[in-house]
Amino acid sequence: MIGNISNKLLPSAVVAQQNVGAQPGTDRGSLAASMAICGAAVVHIVSLVIFVGLMGTWLLSITPETVLEVVRTYVVPAVFGAVAVQAIITVRRLRPVVIAFAVAVLVQLGLVPLMPGLAFVATGICVLTTILLTWFLRPRVAEGRAETAASGQPQGK
Amino acid sequence: MTSPAASPETSTDVLAVANMPLLWVSALGVFLVIIVQTAIYMKAARRAGPGVGMDRHDLRVSFRSGAVAALGPSVAVVIVALSLLALFGTPGVLVRIGLIGSVAYETGAASIAAGAAGAELGGPGYTQTAFAVAFFAMSAGGAMWMLATLLLTPVLQRSEKRIARLNPLVLTVVPGAALVAAFLSLGIAEVRISAAHTTALVVGGASMGLAAYAASRLSLPWIREWGLGLSILSGLAAAYVADQAGLGLGIS
Numbered sequence: 001m002i003g004n005i006s007n008k009l010l011p012s013a014v015v016a017q018q019n020v021g022a023q024p025g026t027d028r029g030s031l032a033a034s035m036a037i038c039g040a041a042v043v044h045i046v047s048l049v050i051f052v053g054l055m056g057t058w059l060l061s062i063t064p065e066t067v068l069e070v071v072r073t074y075v076v077p078a079v080f081g082a083v084a085v086q087a088i089i090t091v092r093r094l095r096p097v098v099i100a101f102a103v104a105v106l107v108q109l110g111l112v113p114l115m116p117g118l119a120f121v122a123t124g125i126c127v128l129t130t131i132l133l134t135w136f137l138r139p140r141v142a143e144g145r146a147e148t149a150a151s152g153q154p155q156g157k
Numbered sequence: 158m159t160s161p162a163a164s165p166e167t168s169t170d171v172l173a174v175a176n177m178p179l180l181w182v183s184a185l186g187v188f189l190v191i192i193v194q195t196a197i198y199m200k201a202a203r204r205a206g207p208g209v210g211m212d213r214h215d216l217r218v219s220f221r222s223g224a225v226a227a228l229g230p231s232v233a234v235v236i237v238a239l240s241l242l243a244l245f246g247t248p249g250v251l252v253r254i255g256l257i258g259s260v261a262y263e264t265g266a267a268s269i270a271a272g273a274a275g276a277e278l279g280g281p282g283y284t285q286t287a288f289a290v291a292f293f294a295m296s297a298g299g300a301m302w303m304l305a306t307l308l309l310t311p312v313l314q315r316s317e318k319r320i321a322r323l324n325p326l327v328l329t330v331v332p333g334a335a336l337v338a339a340f341l342s343l344g345i346a347e348v349r350i351s352a353a354h355t356t357a358l359v360v361g362g363a364s365m366g367l368a369a370y371a372a373s374r375l376s377l378p379w380i381r382e383w384g385l386g387l388s389i390l391s392g393l394a395a396a397y398v399a400d401q402a403g404l405g406l407g408i409s
Contacts, residue, residue: 012222012223012224012225012226012227013223015222015223015225015226016218016219016220016222016223016226017219018222019218019219019222020211020215020218020219022211022215026209027205027208027209028209028210028211028215031202031205031206031209031211031216031219032211032215032219033219034198034201034202035199035202035216035219035220035223036219036220036222036223036226037198037223038195038198038199038202038220038223039219039220039221039222039223039224039225039227040223040224040226040227041191041195041227042195042224043223043224043227043228043231044227044230044231044234044255045188045191045192047228047231047232047234047235048231048234048235048238048251048255048256049188051232051235051239052235052238052239052242052247052250052251052255053247053251056238056239056242056247056250057176057247059239059242060172060242060243060247063243068243070393070396070397070400071240071243071244071393072243072244072279072283073279073280073354073396073400073405073406074279074353074354074357074392074393074396074397074400074405075240075241075243075244075279075357075389075392075393076244076264076268076277076278076279076347077344077347077350077354077355077357077358077361077392077396078240078357078358078360078361078388078389078391078392078393078396079240079241079260079261079264079361079389079392080264080265080268080340080343080344080347080358080361081344081357081358081359081360081361081362081363081365081388081392082361082362082364082365082384082385082388082389082392083260083261083264083265083340083344083365083385084337084340084341084343084344084362085361085362085363085365085366085369085388086261086365086369086384086385087261087333087336087337087340088337089365089366089369090333090336091330091333091334091336091337093330093333096330096331096333096334096337097334097337099334099338100334100337100338100341101337101341103338103342104338104341104342104344104345105345107342108342108345108346108348108349109345109348109349112346112349113349119272119346120269120272120273122342122346123265123269123339123342123343123346126338126339126341126342127335127338127339127342129338130334130335130337130338131331131334131335131338134330134331134334135331138330
């Protein structure tokens with residue numbers, strides 16, 4: 001249920017297991033992990049209720065309309081900039097990133113201005129094109145090596 | 158029907174709709190579910206504890222370690238959530254950004270949905286109706302996500318091995334590339350609106366890159382957790398400066 005913090009729950013589980021000296025994978029370990037996750041969930045909920053629910057509502061009521069307007073207008077590109085770089089860092093490979101960037105620029109700044117009707121399917125076009133190009137422009141040499149390694153495994157069994 | 162000036166299709170007072178009581182009640186419902194779930198887990202753990210050599214003290218230490226470890230990430234989420242309040246209202250942000258889903262996915266879904274309704278998130282066409290469409294897309298998408306996780310996880314686990322044997326690239330690089338393409342596309346679409354939007358995009362991205370670099374260089378993982386919130390804030394600040402310099406939509 002608490003999907004958003006699940007990736008942040010792992011570290012708290014590990015810390016808890018260390019603090020009570022429980023091995024991961026044992027019953028003690030998984031109990032320590034569940035308790036840690038409960039603790040993390042409680043902190044997360046309390047901080048959301050206090051800082052976003054109560055304080056946020058209050059902040060909204062005292063924030064000048066100009067600032068609200070700036071946030072409303074520009075928060076979307078700020079989020080996408082940060083999130084796109086986050087995704088790039090996760091991929092950690094130059095080739096797919098270059099492909100995705102080139103496709104996005106071509107579609108959004110080349111194709112859409114020519115055919116404005118495509119604007120709201122543009123992201124779909126970018127994703128599909130990138131998937132296809134990443135697949136067809138994959139590095140063949142490295143893949144050949146990976147294939148021999150992969151095919152070697154079943155024989156070894 | 159009220160006068161056209163107050164109709165949902167023309168009114169840009171999104172927060173009046175986004176903060177309505179019904180949404181607050183729903184948000185509280187989600188919080189309650191998680192609280193009850195947590196209570197059940199803790200009770201079960203307390204009952205199972207003695208059998209595996211975990212006494213009350215160990216349980217309490219585990220609980221406290223989890224709570225302390227979650228402090229940083231939680232406050233990091235709070236910053237991100239606060240910056241989106243003006244767009245989606247408090248109950249929406251609490252549930253969609255704070256609890257279920259993620260900033261990246263929700264903003265993406267909302268942006269595409271608002272676009273389909275002929276509006277830009279936060280733009281002059283972001284009316285109450287556009288908000289309703291965007292919010293519906295976020296919620297429906299989130300519900301599908303949960304269903305898909307429940308139904309497809311066992312199926313995918315089985316086929317994962319087969320695909321991995323066929324070609325490891327399919328599993329590792331292609332989904333990542335698709336994500337990068339989606340967010341780059343959504344981001345670069347903002348470039349068309351104004352130079353201040355471009356500034357927000359570039360500064361937001363650059364700050365994120367800087368944060369990730371600093372986190373790995375100085376081995377300070379907390380910078381990574383805070384990176385998203387700080388990047389959004391610096392993107393906003395830069396956009397404000399650019400807007401005042403006459404590069405944006407001109408907010409007075």
